[in-house]
Amino acid sequence: MTLAGAPLTGKRAFITGGGSGVGADLAHGFAEAGAEVVICGRREAPLRAVAEATGARHVLADVTSVPDLTRAFAEAGPCDIVIANAGAADSAPFGKVTAEHWNAMIATNLTGVFLTFQAGLAQLPGWGRLIAIASTAGLKGYAYAAPYAAAKHGTVGLVRSLALEVARKPVTVNALCPGFLDTEMTDRSIATITEKTGKTAEEARTALAATNPQKRLIRPAEVTAAALWLCAPGSESINGQAIAIAGGEL
Numbered sequence: 001m002t003l004a005g006a007p008l009t010g011k012r013a014f015i016t017g018g019g020s021g022v023g024a025d026l027a028h029g030f031a032e033a034g035a036e037v038v039i040c041g042r043r044e045a046p047l048r049a050v051a052e053a054t055g056a057r058h059v060l061a062d063v064t065s066v067p068d069l070t071r072a073f074a075e076a077g078p079c080d081i082v083i084a085n086a087g088a089a090d091s092a093p094f095g096k097v098t099a100e101h102w103n104a105m106i107a108t109n110l111t112g113v114f115l116t117f118q119a120g121l122a123q124l125p126g127w128g129r130l131i132a133i134a135s136t137a138g139l140k141g142y143a144y145a146a147p148y149a150a151a152k153h154g155t156v157g158l159v160r161s162l163a164l165e166v167a168r169k170p171v172t173v174n175a176l177c178p179g180f181l182d183t184e185m186t187d188r189s190i191a192t193i194t195e196k197t198g199k200t201a202e203e204a205r206t207a208l209a210a211t212n213p214q215k216r217l218i219r220p221a222e223v224t225a226a227a228l229w230l231c232a233p234g235s236e237s238i239n240g241q242a243i244a245i246a247g248g249e250l
Contacts (some may be wrong), residue, residue, distance in 0.1 A: 007233075008030060009101075013036065014038045016061075016086035018039025027225035059076060063113075065115075073123055080127060081128070084112065088109060092144060109151035130174075133178075177243060180218065186205075212249055
């Protein structure tokens with residue numbers, strides 16, 4: 001989404017998980033809207049590719065590490081917009097979920113948001129927007145994804161609670177909750193489905209798209225458009241919301 005007149009000129013946006021998928025699209029969209037963009041993640045090569053394509057700066061950081069995030073924000077400089085996008089997905093029947101699997105899903109998808117928001121809020125220069133990229137899994141259940149859904153539900157609770165703390169400041173906190181996305185993460189989910197069920201990749205993709213009443217996967221650009229709207233004039237009262245981007249699934 002490109003907004004006329006570069007409305008975010010003078011703003012700096014910090015985006016976690018910026019090397020691929022929604023994070024990469026967010027970097028493009030916010031750069032086109034005039035923001036100075038800083039992307040972070042754990043993999044140098046994808047981050048560098050997105051940075052070169054968008055003019056963003058990139059910093060290496062693990063969102064589950066306090067020292068990493070402290071250093072990343074120090075390198076970035078004061079950021080007005082903080083988007084906690086980094087995440088990971090995996091699936092398993094509940095009885096086969098290990099403690100390691102559970103802890104990994106919580107660490108990346110919930111603790112990572114908490115640490116990103118805590119560090120980001122502490123350095124806001126005044127006006128600010130904190131946005132979590134959550135999931136429809138934060139608003140409903142999905143079979144074989146209990147750890148992921150639990151983490152995303154936690155993210156929505158975190159957003160709603162923090163929004164009340166900052167409500168009297170020029171700061172808003174919101175979550176965007178897309179359904180199954182047309183990204184690399186969904187491609188990995190499709191590969192897992194084909195491996196475990198014997199379905200073809202096309203059958204697996206169709207099954208995921210069928211959760212959306214529009215019978216399609218969500219485009220990353222739709223998430224970026226919603227994030228840009230949350231940073232635009234007229235969105236000041238949108239606070240503490242978990243906005244589904246799912247074609248009517250919820």
